[in-house]
Amino acid sequence: MPKALTQECLVRTKVEDPEKQRERAEAIRGKSVAELAQINSLSDIPLPAFISRSSRPVERKKRFREK
Numbered sequence: 001m002p003k004a005l006t007q008e009c010l011v012r013t014k015v016e017d018p019e020k021q022r023e024r025a026e027a028i029r030g031k032s033v034a035e036l037a038q039i040n041s042l043s044d045i046p047l048p049a050f051i052s053r054s055s056r057p058v059e060r061k062k063r064f065r066e067k
Contacts, residue, residue, distance in 0.1 A: 039045065
C-alpha cells in the first residue's frame with residue numbers, strides 16, 4: 001500500500017483568531033469594489049507562508065530516478 005495512504009495526516013486545519021476575522025471583514029465592508037481592486041504594493045497580495053522547503057521538486061525527481 002502506498003505510504004501516502006498509510007501515514008498520519010500531515011495537514012491540519014488552521015483556526016484563525018475571531019478578532020482578526022472581524023477586523024478583516026470590517027475593512028472589506030468599508031471599501032468599494034474599485035478600492036479593493038487596487039494593488040499598490042506586494043504587501044496587498046496575500047501570499048502563503050512556506051513552512052519548510054525540505055524536499056524541492058528537483059530533489060524529488062532525482063530521488064525517483066535513483067529508485
